[in-house]
Amino acid sequence: MKKAKRLYISGSLQTFVFKRFVKDHADKKEVKGFIRTLPDSKTEVFLEGESENVDALIAICKRGWSRNSAIKSIEERDERLQDFKEFKVLNI
Numbered sequence: 001m002k003k004a005k006r007l008y009i010s011g012s013l014q015t016f017v018f019k020r021f022v023k024d025h026a027d028k029k030e031v032k033g034f035i036r037t038l039p040d041s042k043t044e045v046f047l048e049g050e051s052e053n054v055d056a057l058i059a060i061c062k063r064g065w066s067r068n069s070a071i072k073s074i075e076e077r078d079e080r081l082q083d084f085k086e087f088k089v090l091n092i
Contacts, residue, residue: 004033004048004079007061011072015043018064019089025060029053032084036091048081 019035022045026033031053033046045061047054064071 001051002049002081003051003054004046004081005054005058006077006079007045007047007058008075009043009045009061009071009073010041012070018043022057022061023087023089025057026087029057031057032087034084034088034090046079046082048079048084
């Protein structure tokens with residue numbers, strides 16, 4: 001079954017590297033959506049795909065790309081499916 005989630009991540013992420021890290025994993029897991037940095041410096045991630053793949057990608061986001069990732073908090077929200085065709089990195 002498909003599902004969609006929106007994450008708001010705050011912390012010290014080294015955003016460019018983190019965005020690439022999330023996109024690479026999203027592509028491997030066939031999860032669609034986007035990642036972008038918001039004006040308040042939080043990182044927004046929209047994920048949709050098969051439930052187990054979305055859950056796996058959420059776990060990857062929570063873990064971070066390295067031990068140096070200092071994720072302070074992650075807010076997670078259920079969303080409606082938007083039928084994205086790919087995973088995009090916005091505002092590079």
